[in-house]
Amino acid sequence: MMAIASTAAVQFDPDDISKVENVSDIEKPEFQKLVNQLWRLREANKNLKYAYIMRRTSDINEFEFIADADMLTAEEEDINENGTIDPDEELPMPGDPYDVTEYPALRDESYYYPVADRELYADQWGLMLAAYAPIKDGNENTVAIIGIDVLVGDYLKLTQATLLPFILFVAFLVLLLTLLTIMLVRIYKERVEIMRELDRQKDELLSMVSHQLATPISAVKWNLEMMIDGDLGKLTDVQDKHVKSMYAQSANLADLAHMILDVSRLQLGKMKVDRTDLDVKKFVEEVFDEVKPKAEEKGVHYEKAVGGNLKNMMLDKRLMRMTMENLLTNAVKYTPKGGKVKLIAEMRGGALHYEVSDTGCGIPKKDHDKIFGKLFRASNVLNIDGNGFGLFVAKGAVEAQGGSISFESKEGKGTVFKVDLPDVKGNTNK
Incomplete structure (x- = not known):
């Protein structure tokens, strides 16, 4: 009215x-x-x-x-x-x-x-x-x-006469929206299945390509190493410089190929765990020493604290190296000259616990939930070389062995990554 x-x-x-x-x-x-x-x-x-x-x-x-x-x-x-x-x-x-x-x-x-x-x-x-x-x-x-x-x-007659068509219209609209929702859900499910299949095929292709690349790259790397060692004759200073540069690039390429292969295995659920009786103390010191030259070259204080209670455990040496080396390398990469990187390893409650801490740039709080995602890189390190695979693979390697990985970080202050791996009795390879 x-x-x-x-x-x-x-x-x-x-x-x-x-x-x-x-x-x-x-x-x-x-x-x-x-x-x-x-x-x-x-x-x-x-x-x-x-x-x-x-x-x-x-x-x-x-x-x-x-x-x-x-x-x-x-x-x-x-x-x-x-x-x-x-x-x-x-x-x-x-x-x-x-x-x-x-x-x-x-x-x-x-x-x-x-x-x-x-x-x-x-x-x-x-x-x-x-x-x-x-x-x-x-x-x-x-x-x-x-x-x-x-x-x-x-007025009541007028209201009823007006209300009935309105109710019918609303009922028709609800029915139409219901049918539309059902149709959209069906289309969405079909698209999801298609995307999953495409994603699976993509991962299989990546796995095949990276596997095929790994062999010739390794051969090139091996031959370059022989040249550097003088097994194929003495090199001039200029030749030695260029061959070493080629060797470094081939090593990076080999690492990337293996990384892509590991990513594909994780995506396809084919990450194999090959447990062996691993001398954990010796292994930790080896990996620490392998990354040490990078820290010294950059001028980063590089320390370790290895507990005397470390013992032999049934672990996958390749997956262990993949995770620990990645965490140490990242810590050195994102810590400025004069900063500090420290590795702590010890047994806690029968499980291996190790931490990699640094005083680097830290991870912005808004990126915490996504830091283990594939191809994700923190928003404050986009100007530094990286591929976004490392932490994704590291997390997969730890979890494949029944362990867990976590971190604490404050932007501008530094980061601590913590890994816990249980002691598995016997060789339970999968």
Whole structure:
């Protein structure tokens, strides 16, 4: 109803309203125009009982009547059949006062925005529900109020007639959305399966390619090593320099090929664990010493603390080297000159526990959840060479042996990676 009232309000000319002040103005064309507009409004909305225009007076509780939809056609009726026309049965005229004390919505709010009565009211026609809207001039000043009334019985019929199509529309919309959701879920599942298959094929291809590359790269590396050692004849200083450079690059290429192969194995669930009786203390010191030249070359303080309680354990030496060497190499790589890298290894509760700590750039907090992801690199080290495979493979290698890896880090302060590996009795290769 408020929508009907507010839509109708903009159709009235404020100048017409200003020219209707009292009963002497009923012959004016402006008055007749207002009445005709109200009549057409009611005809267009058959459930409306009344349509009228009023305006405020100096008394806040009293409005002034202007026009009604029936003023040109209606006749006074003896509604209560008492033989006389009572005051409340007389037709209202322009300028007649209208007490709005009992209609707070009309009195207080209707001059500012469309509003409906909060309570029903009764007159000689029955129980009514009313709505109002302001009629404004070009300066957005309210000059009058349009009101529309509907019998409650008619309002319920109108509501039901409007509500049923709405309910049917909502039901249809819900059904349509349900079918669309089912269709999208089905398409999504099909796409997921396709992507998984493509991912599997990609990993198999990477595994095959990296495996095929590893053999010739190893052969090149072996021959270059023989040349450096003088097994193929003495090299000049210039030749020695270039061959050593080639050897370093081939070593990097070999490491990358093996890394890609390990990534593919992890993705395909084919990471083989070959446990052997490993002298852990000797192994830790070997790996530590292998990375030491890189630390010395960079000017990083490089320390270890190897516990005397380290013992032989059934571990995969290749996977162990892959993890520990990667953590030590990363620590040196991301620690500036003058910084410190330390390896601690000891037995805790029958399990091997080792830590690699550094005073390097640290890992931003926003990257913590993603640091073990494939191809992921922390946002503060993108300017440093790396491939994003190392920690992904390290985590896979540790977990393949039944262990766990975790870390603590603060950007600008450093990082500590912690690895725990259980002691497995017997050779449980898989």
